[in-house]
Amino acid sequence: DGGITQSPKYLFRKEGQNVTLSCEQNLNHDAMYWYRQDPGQGLRLIYYSQIVNDFQKGDIAEGYSVSREKKESFPLTVTSAQKNPTAFYLCASSLSRWVRSSGNTIYFGEGSWLTVV
Amino acid sequence: DAKTTQPNSMESNEEEPVHLPCNHSTISGTDYIHWYRQLPSQGPEYVIHGLTSNVNNRMASLAIAEDRKSSTLILHRATLRDAAVYYCILRDDYGGATNKLIFGTGTLLAVQP
Numbered sequence: 001d002g003g004i005t006q007s008p009k010y011l012f013r014k015e016g017q018n019v020t021l022s023c024e025q026n027l028n029h030d031a032m033y034w035y036r037q038d039p040g041q042g043l044r045l046i047y048y049s050q051i052v053n054d055f056q057k058g059d060i061a062e063g064y065s066v067s068r069e070k071k072e073s074f075p076l077t078v079t080s081a082q083k084n085p086t087a088f089y090l091c092a093s094s095l096s097r098w099v100r101s102s103g104n105t106i107y108f109g110e111g112s113w114l115t116v117v
Numbered sequence: 118d119a120k121t122t123q124p125n126s127m128e129s130n131e132e133e134p135v136h137l138p139c140n141h142s143t144i145s146g147t148d149y150i151h152w153y154r155q156l157p158s159q160g161p162e163y164v165i166h167g168l169t170s171n172v173n174n175r176m177a178s179l180a181i182a183e184d185r186k187s188s189t190l191i192l193h194r195a196t197l198r199d200a201a202v203y204y205c206i207l208r209d210d211y212g213g214a215t216n217k218l219i220f221g222t223g224t225l226l227a228v229q230p
Contacts, residue, residue, distance in 0.1 A: 004160075004195050035220075042220035093173045108160025108161050110160055
C-alpha cells in the first residue's frame with residue numbers, strides 16, 4: 001500500500017546525543033515536511049523540502065537538521081543543541097508545490113515519540 | 118498566513134449531527150479552507166476542503182459562509198470513531214507558495230455513546 005512510514009515509533013535519547021528519525025514515502029511526492037507536536041498543542045513546522053537536494057527551515061528549525069538525497073526519504077536529526085526535544089514528531093508529504101493547493105492534500109505518517117532520559 | 122479560530126472542545130452524542138465552527142476573518146481570496154482531523158497518537162488525516170461553495174464527501178460536509186469569514190464542518194452522524202481533534206486550516210492556492218500547513222490547537226471532539 002502507498003503511504004508514509006516513520007521509524008522508530010518510540011525512541012529514547014540520552015542528554016547530549018544526536019538521534020535520527022526516519023521518514024520514507026512511496027507516494028512519488030515531491031514535497032516532504034517535518035512537524036513537531038507537544039502535548040495538547042497543534043503542529044509546528046520544523047523543516048520542509050519541495051524537491052530533492054533542497055530544503056527550507058520552518059518555524060522551529062533550531063537544533064534540528066535534515067537531508068533530502070532521495071525523493072522518497074527525508075530523515076530528521078535531533079541534535080544535542082535542541083534543548084527540549086521530548087515530543088511527538090510527524091512526517092508528511094504532498095504532491096508538489098507546483099500543484100494548486102486545491103488538489104494538494106498533505107499525507108501524514110503515524111508519528112514518532114521521542115523522549116529524553 | 119491567515120489565522121483561524123476554533124473552540125477548544127465540543128461534545129456530541131453518538132448518531133447525532135455535529136457542527137464544528139471555524140472563524141477566519143482575515144482569509145484572502147486565494148485561500149482554500151482545509152479540515153484535517155487527528156486521532157490520539159496518530160498523524161492528522163485529510164477530511165475535506167473548499168473555496169466558496171459548500172462541499173460534500175463521504176466523510177463530512179463543509180459549509181462556507183457567503184463572506185468566507187467562517188465555515189462549519191458537519192459530521193452528519195457522529196460515531197465513536199469520530200472522536201478526535203479537528204483542525205481548520207487555510208492554504209494559499211498559489212502554486213509558488215510553500216504549501217505548508219499552519220496548524221492551530223484545533224477542536225477536541227468528544228462523542229458520547
